[in-house]
Amino acid sequence: MEDNRKSFKFQLNIGFIVFIILFVYLTITIVANLMKDRISVCRVEEGQIVNSASFTGVCIRDEEVINASGNGYINFYVGEGDKVASAGNIYLLSSNPPQNNSTQDSENRTFSASAYSDIRDQITVFSKNYTDSQFSQVYSLSYNLQSLSTEMVSNAKIQDYQANTSGGQVIQTSGSGIVSYSYDGYENLSVETVTKEVLTDSTYEQHQVNPYTYIESGQPAYKLVHNHQWEIVIPLTSEQAAQLTDVSSVNLTFKKDNIETVSDFYIFQGSDGTYGVLTLNDYMVRYISERYIDIEIIFEEAHGLKIPTSALLTKDFYQIPIEYLIQDNRSYEEGFYCERTNENGETVADFRTTGIYYKDENYFYVSMDDFSLGDYIGKVNTGNEDERFRIGATGQLPGVYNVNKGYTQFEIVQILHKNSDYCIVTENLNYSVALYDNIVLNSETVSENQIVY
Incomplete structure (x- = not known):
């Protein structure tokens, strides 16, 4: 019987073998790349690191509360934050209350040319020096204009009082200084007497002496700050004290207005903790009515190339x-x-x-x-x-x-x-x-x- 089976001869295909080798190689390479740890790369950029802390400090000034020397309706010659000379006119005491017609007249009064000149000068100086990077200058302008307007209106009121009454009693200062009409009982505070209780006084109350109001003899009439030097006392942790041990000056920011300045600095060991004392000669008038103030202190600041510590x-x-x-x-x-x-x-x-x-x-x-x-x-x-x-x-x-x-x-x-x-x-x-x-x-x-x- 004839064998109908056909014999097949296996022939190698070189192209197929090359394809298989390449496929295996690529597969192994891909798997190896997927399994090995990825190397992460980052780019070096410019940057800065600021090590800072925020504090609420208590303000200490060389200040004195002056009591009224008599009874009457009080009105001021000097505006808040203005400087007064020794024996200068500070306020007027009148036995009669202000009348409606005199008040109306003072509001419609045309102020002197010098008063308008002072306002114009303030605005001119501001417009010449203003930059967007120092927006806080706007607050300075506002404060100065408010002080000028208060003084102008006050002087007008005094003129009305004297025109419609017997003239009243003009009171003069016993010394020179910067005037404020707020008081709080901490006027005799010193660095040595600052405690944690003072810094966290929940019963703190500030009083304001308002013009055109009745005042009795012996009541506070105004406050006199004798010089521009003032101090801010802040509480320090042991870590913060260690960072500032050898520091004699610090960069600080007044958070209320975002004003930056430099202050002398030293550490004081109080009866109940460690305190930092900042001594300044600027901005006292600006914050003359503030007893507690929020500030930020920069311990260390560095500019350069910023890289991750893991690198x-x-x-x-x-x-x-x-x-x-x-x-x-x-x-x-x-x-x-x-x-x-x-x-x-x-x-x-x-x-x-x-x-x-x-x-x-x-x-x-x-x-x-x-x-x-x-x-x-x-x-x-x-x-x-x-x-x-x-x-x-x-x-x-x-x-x-x-x-x-x-x-x-x-x-x-x-x-x-x-x-x-x-x-x-x-x-x-x-x-x-x-x-x-x-x-x-x-x-x-x-x-x-x-x-x-």
Whole structure:
């Protein structure tokens, strides 16, 4: 019987084999890339770190409450925050209350040309000096105009009183100073008497002496602040006190108006805690009616390049004393003469200008790739062992991994300020990162000279 089965011969297809190999290779590569840890990269940007804290402080001034010398309806010659000379007119006491017609007349009174000139001068100065970056100047203008208008109206009222009454009694000051018409019982407060109870007084009450009201003899009529120097006392925690131990001045911001200034500073140990004392000569008049004031103090502020703290690492360098730096007579380059023993046992020297990463007060930090342990640094062929330094001592420098070239390169950083998340480092430092460089976000995930992409 004839065998009808056909025999098939297997033939290899080279194209198919190449396809299979490429497919397996690509599959393995893709799986390996998916399974290995991803290297995160970030870009270096400019930034700043501000270490600050907010406080409510109590204001201390050289102030004195002056009581009324008689009974009557009071009206003021001097506006809030204005300066008065010794024996100057401060207020008028009248036995008769203000009449409606006199009040109406004073409101319709045409003020003097000098009064309008003062207002015009204030606005002119403001318009010349105003900038959007100092918007708080608007509040200063408002305060000054309000003070001027109060004084103008008050003077008009006094004229009406004197025209419609027997004239009243004009009271003069016993001394010079800045006038305020608010009082609170803390006028004799000093740094030594400040306590936590004073700073958190829930029963605090401020009183205001209003014009055109009846006042009796012995009641507070006004307050006189004798000079522009004033103090703000703030409570400090032990940590804040430690940060400010050696500080003699601080940058502060008045939060009410966002005004920034600099104040002298010292720490005072009170009977029930530690306090910071800020001494100022400016803005007293602006806050003359404030007993408690909200401020912000900047402990430390740094500007530079902002990088994540997770990108930081340290690297070892050889240390060479700074007195061994030499200038070459021919090239005028600065570097080190390095003496070493070659394979034939001969002492040879070469001049090296590369590998110098950093300099502090005592040492140059040089790369271990450019210098070797046991090499001597010194002058050529002096034969004086005392003029040579043997490389061996090491020191560490902080840095990051730069990946601009596709692989990790160590670059040093000089840290100006650091917190748990970011640090600010110096710009334009040799062998350091620059603005918009790409760095490894987490330095622990890579090693030096590792290919990233």
